[in-house]
Amino acid sequence: MNVYGVTGWKNAGKTGLMERLVAAFTARGLRVSTIKHAHHAVDVDQPGTDSYRHRTAGAQEVVLASAQRYAVMHELRGAEEPTLDALIARLSPVDLVLVEGYKREAHPKIEAYRAATGHALLAGDLPSIRAVAADCAIDAPCPVLSLDDTDAIADFILDDLCLKGAT
Template sequence: MKVYGVTGWKNSGKTGLMERLVAEFCARGYSVSTIKHAHHIFDVDQKGTDSYRHRAAGACEVLLASGRRVALMQELRDAPEPPLAALLARLSPVDLVLVEGYKREAHPKIEAHRGETGNPLIATDDTSIRAVASDAPLDLDRPVFDLNDTGSVADFIQGELGL
């Protein structure tokens, strides 16, 4: 599987770019999966459901299945957060895995950047960031794309990965 990341600071446009890239690569005929890093506690399950009750009772894993979707919830309890490589190994094979976040990992990435946030570029100190997608002009030693030019960003990633 080919892996490419979208990174950036909060409110930089990462999720919007990810969403557009998934749609673009799917439209190009590629199978795509995503991994999203969350810095906060989250729950995809609803309190009171049977699967929630199974987890609350102490189950390490709960697999919820229907004719349309399968969801595997794994409780870490006191275990450390799995590294990105371990999460990638859990995925079914696809053409491309797009990873949102994980800015400190070594996989190739594009940085989403919005000038209005005032955040510094991560790319200036990180060679794993191969390009930047920004809403403001930038003078960098690597390609800079318009944040909303999804086609050009996808072309770049496709070329980088040899898809």
């Protein structure tokens, strides 16, 4: 599967860019999945629900299924966090997997950059960053695109992945 990332510092616009890119790619007929890395504990299940009770009772995996969707919750229970490659391998086949976070992994990425964050660019330190999507004019060691120009960013990603027929 084709994998492309969006990375950057906190509040740089990563999630908004991911949301816009998913919409742009699906509007072009591509099947897209996403992976989001969180640095804090997350829980998609709520105390009191049946699935929560199954999980807290000790189930390794709980599948919650309905007519609209299903979710698989996998408890690590002290095991190592799975690698990005292991997570991608669990996905159903799609045209493109967009990854938010995982800045140190080797897959190609766009860096979301907002001047207001006060952080330096990651692009100079991470060779996997192929372009920067910025809200201001910046000097970068790679192409710079407007953070608000979703179509140009989507075109760049498709060109970089040699998926030109999908535009």
